[in-house]
Amino acid sequence: MVTKSVAEAPKLNIAILGAGIAGLTLAIALKTHPLFKITIYEKATELKEIGASIALGPNGLRTLEKLGLSDVISDENGFRGTGTAGMVYRHWKTNEIIGTDVHSDVKEWLHQTTRFHRGHLHGKLVEHVPSDGIKLGKKVVGVEFEEEGVIIIFQDGSRVLADIAVGADGLRSGVRQALVPDFKLEWSGWTAFRSVFEASLVGSIPDLPKDSAHWWGPETNFFSSRLGRNMYTVVGGVAADPKDPNARFEEVSWDETGEVNLLREIYANWNPVVKALTEVTPDIRYYPNFSCSAPLDTWVFEDRVALIGDAAHAHGGAYATGGSLAIDDAYALHLSLNSIFTRSDNQKPSAHEIGQALRLYEATRKPHAEKLLKVVHAGNAAKIEKIRKGTLEKDEELRARAQKGSNTGWLHEHDVVKAFEEALTASETIDASEDKVPARL
Ligand SMILES: Cc1cc2nc3c(=O)[nH]c(=O)nc-3n(C[C@H](O)[C@H](O)[C@H](O)COP(=O)(O)OP(=O)(O)OC[C@H]3O[C@@H](n4cnc5c(N)ncnc54)[C@H](O)[C@@H]3O)c2cc1C
Known part of the structure; x- marks a missing residue:
């Protein structure tokens, strides 16, 4: 076999489809590899600062730090509060703290849960x-699919050939739609009302918590937090039975301008801090919550395409973990x-070898995402059941739930490198037992 130098070696063309959190992180992780040629294809005609707040947990922050992105996760760009708790739960009426989620093994300041304006996180990655x-x-x-690669077809009629295509195109993925046409998203019945505004607007609210806070009520919740770069966010919302033909907000589109007085009405009887926050909120947007009706059977197609981020596991943003999951997906795919x-020898890998790498990525990440989807689907079903029965949570039940916390250390402190190493060992064991010889192109 002729050994090629790196300079003359054929490059592996990797098309990343979607320039969101997952796609950008993957491009950054792969960009220094001398044998990869990376191109991102994004449907937006301009990369604008849109969206509201987004949180990254210790797992996503650690991964970005491994990629050398200290400016992305800096205190200037994001907000860490006092850094003592991943989440603080407060009582809707009394404002007292009734529970906390505390990280079990987070020693570094920069790894404490951080909240960003999504536009600032995205802009720094860009x-x-x-x-x-x-x-x-x-x-x-x-x-x-063709023998020499995968053809990506764009709405403008153009087509490109790549060795690998990565569907990083989010919740309403066009790549997933093309490959799994019967895939369905379903509305959970929850519609978030979000706003991001200058932090100076909350300056005179008495007793405003320094940390991000989640107030839990019997019918709905309210969240508020500082963000990086002197911004502030509030998130309220309403829950409905998604099958109720009269359910409000089923028809609204994601990011649609909302009616801020509605936010004020819903929280009119809550404690004075929440009430004051709704009064200074200048405007809101509606975000109906959608997630997949069932997990995908596979994230890998024909040894050439893999899905990452929301395209792979549309979980609807529960537990504020979508950004970190997307980042860890990208990192796992880069390792694979x-x-x-x-x-x-610097030879171009065969389709079969590419497929092995994509399946290694899938083995690293899919079980973790499926565990989350199970929790999300069970939680959504329980909420809908309560709405259908018209049962309101009793105060002692709400307090007990908050005291237990969300029990999400397995998500927020997940170690993607360890998971990758375990998947690699398992795949090597299978290969050895089957005495596999990698196929060549
Ligand atoms: C504009 C925008 C604002 C958001 N705001 C928030 C927010 O405020 N809070 C929050 O928690 N989450 C928000 N999200 C979702 C959040 O970013 C993701 O849930 C999470 O970070 C997972 O990232 P992802 O890369 O998988 O998906 P995303 O970050 O959603 O990125 C997907 C990317 O693919 C592009 N795309 C979509 N379809 C196609 C297609 N057919 N062809 C090519 N490109 C395509 C999208 O424009 C986007 O750039 C937002 C997403 C977007 C796109």
């Missing part, structure tokens, strides 16, 4: 991607792809 590496106005509408390019 700065780490070469400016000619993102092709805008490229909405993916189809995918075809690197594992197929460790050969000294």
